[in-house]
Amino acid sequence: MLGSRRARRRLGNVLLYVVLITITVVMVFPVYWTFVTAFKFPRDAFTYPPKYVPYVQFEPTLFAWRDVGLIKDPTQRGTHDPTTILYTLRNSVITAIGSTAVSVILGSLAAYGLARFEFKRWKNRDIAFFILSQRMLPPIVLVIPYFILYTRLGLIDTWHGLIIAHTVANLPFVVWIMRGFFLGIPKELEESARIDGCSYFQAFRSIILPLSLPGLAATSAFTTIFSWNELLFAITLTFRKAQTFPTVVAGLTHGSAALWWDISAMLLLAIVPVFIFVLIFQKYIVAGLTLGALK
Amino acid sequence: MSSIALGAEAPSFKGRLGRVFSERNAKFYFVLPALLYLLIIGIFPLIFSLGLSFLNWDVAAQRPMSFAGLDNYAELFRDDRFWRTFLNTILFVIGAVTLEVIFGFGLALLLNREIRGQTVFRVLLMLPMMATPVAVGYIWRMLYHVTNGPINHVLRVLHLPIGMWLSDGSTSLMSVIFTDIWQWTPFAFIILLAGLQSLPTEPFEAAKVDGASSLQTLYYLTLPMIRPILVIVFLLRMVEAIKIFDIIYVMTAGGPGMSTETSTMYAKLVSLTQFRLGYGAAIAYVLLILSIIVFIILTRVLPTEVEME
Numbered sequence: 001m002l003g004s005r006r007a008r009r010r011l012g013n014v015l016l017y018v019v020l021i022t023i024t025v026v027m028v029f030p031v032y033w034t035f036v037t038a039f040k041f042p043r044d045a046f047t048y049p050p051k052y053v054p055y056v057q058f059e060p061t062l063f064a065w066r067d068v069g070l071i072k073d074p075t076q077r078g079t080h081d082p083t084t085i086l087y088t089l090r091n092s093v094i095t096a097i098g099s100t101a102v103s104v105i106l107g108s109l110a111a112y113g114l115a116r117f118e119f120k121r122w123k124n125r126d127i128a129f130f131i132l133s134q135r136m137l138p139p140i141v142l143v144i145p146y147f148i149l150y151t152r153l154g155l156i157d158t159w160h161g162l163i164i165a166h167t168v169a170n171l172p173f174v175v176w177i178m179r180g181f182f183l184g185i186p187k188e189l190e191e192s193a194r195i196d197g198c199s200y201f202q203a204f205r206s207i208i209l210p211l212s213l214p215g216l217a218a219t220s221a222f223t224t225i226f227s228w229n230e231l232l233f234a235i236t237l238t239f240r241k242a243q244t245f246p247t248v249v250a251g252l253t254h255g256s257a258a259l260w261w262d263i264s265a266m267l268l269l270a271i272v273p274v275f276i277f278v279l280i281f282q283k284y285i286v287a288g289l290t291l292g293a294l295k
Numbered sequence: 296m297s298s299i300a301l302g303a304e305a306p307s308f309k310g311r312l313g314r315v316f317s318e319r320n321a322k323f324y325f326v327l328p329a330l331l332y333l334l335i336i337g338i339f340p341l342i343f344s345l346g347l348s349f350l351n352w353d354v355a356a357q358r359p360m361s362f363a364g365l366d367n368y369a370e371l372f373r374d375d376r377f378w379r380t381f382l383n384t385i386l387f388v389i390g391a392v393t394l395e396v397i398f399g400f401g402l403a404l405l406l407n408r409e410i411r412g413q414t415v416f417r418v419l420l421m422l423p424m425m426a427t428p429v430a431v432g433y434i435w436r437m438l439y440h441v442t443n444g445p446i447n448h449v450l451r452v453l454h455l456p457i458g459m460w461l462s463d464g465s466t467s468l469m470s471v472i473f474t475d476i477w478q479w480t481p482f483a484f485i486i487l488l489a490g491l492q493s494l495p496t497e498p499f500e501a502a503k504v505d506g507a508s509s510l511q512t513l514y515y516l517t518l519p520m521i522r523p524i525l526v527i528v529f530l531l532r533m534v535e536a537i538k539i540f541d542i543i544y545v546m547t548a549g550g551p552g553m554s555t556e557t558s559t560m561y562a563k564l565v566s567l568t569q570f571r572l573g574y575g576a577a578i579a580y581v582l583l584i585l586s587i588i589v590f591i592i593l594t595r596v597l598p599t600e601v602e603m604e
Contacts, residue, residue, distance in 0.1 A: 016410070017410075020406070020410075020416060026477070027419060027481070028419055029445075031422055031423075031426065031434070033438065033445060034430075034434050048443045050443055052445070106332055109326070110328070113323075113326035116322075117321070117326075119322065130330075131329065131330070134337055136587065137337070137583065138537060138583055139538060139559075141341065141576075141583045142340050142341065143567075144567070144575055144579055145347065145576075147566075148347075149340065149343070164336060167332070168337050171332065200325075201321070201324075204325075229428055232540050232541075232559075236563075246541075249427075249429045249433060250545055252433065253433075260437055267430040267433055270429065270430040275422075278421075278425045282418075
């Protein structure tokens, strides 16, 4: 009898692993497929039956990367313009950094104010709710007036224009996470600094900020990723000078639709930086997500 | 920490020298920049948009703009395409989010124990939600390809019927929903796993001593304790799912026909392609109202801790 219970538990364990591995494969396969397809020749990339294993089913190659223009090869005429790709990647980076900077600075200040001070006329709770409720806004409601206003104000197709738009989405998020973070820091630290004669801002800057670096790292990671990924504002408000990379990816549906090798290479350009970024900031991101959601 | 987190009024600083006066200034300096930013760049355009929805403004037609009152809303009420896209949006949100929470919870339950390679599984399972949505859309567009895509290939190899996925109006919405589920189940999984791991162990040990089966433990013990977090995850995903745009735009652009067109896409089409700005703003506003209603319903009807505080 003892043997059968142990056998049943072992079977249960095996089943568990099988299910877990299957689900993991499902989660990972699409990314694997894209990665592998970016290194195929055209005849291997868009063909039936599809090929999965490099070296066994097809010969890996840098053809797509040359075609896209990222690797210079005079013997191969490229299908895409590398300057567009590099240029839009750079714009994405600039927008991400800019939007992160503005939203983290403004947001942390506001979060600290909401965490530490008492507001008489409108309660903390209401102000916080007002800021956080902005996250509910479907972006399309803002995109239409932004388009009109930006055209009038000459903000169309500018970096600062897009940064301003992204910050509206990022700011509430920063306030949300950082407020929870600040509430977790004991007041005694600032109080002793205040007794020693520091102003509120000095106390904030020299004592609280260094302690908040993990929280700041988490929120910065989120805002950077959001800005990098953002599409709707980008395709509406930019088209050449400030165009970001996702707009290029979205444009691939016209024309290059069957060039799976090129497309995969560009998709990798879009997602791999984020993966690396997340790997580096992994600890902070998970902490930030769970802190914000569980609080 | 939780009592402070529940928004109890923070006691004011009273420095030795009674600097209550400068406290009153300081707190505004901290909060004002962000508030002003959101008021000017967030609320003002929102009101502008509302005003737009009361106007007749077709940039393409050579008529000047005129006040239309509620005409745009009346027209939207009669517009079949509006209702179709509205329904699509609702189907998408409900279909995707409920399954994401269910699957995420299932995954969290599976991993909430001592397994070898837990970290590896966790990292790999998190992969989909870290990918740029535009890219995810395109990846799945390739996967769903009827002749050359891996999905149908695997189905054929297994002698299962293949699907038309994105090419057919009856399966397209489902396919798009599945892609969203693929991308965001990890989100629910991560949060719910953290939640499960933060639950106290004593009740579960007591249950095991009492001889409770796994199913009973799950139903009577785990579910009630994890409910606040389930609600939060549900809420967070709902709010985001209503805004869906990127993956659908790249996978189907709303087609075939209107089978995957959501309200966001229809509003964008009307206002930024057809340039009927007044009507487009009205459609966007209805989506906003839906968003607010969903939010209010979810925070009132579903019992939860005061998560906003």
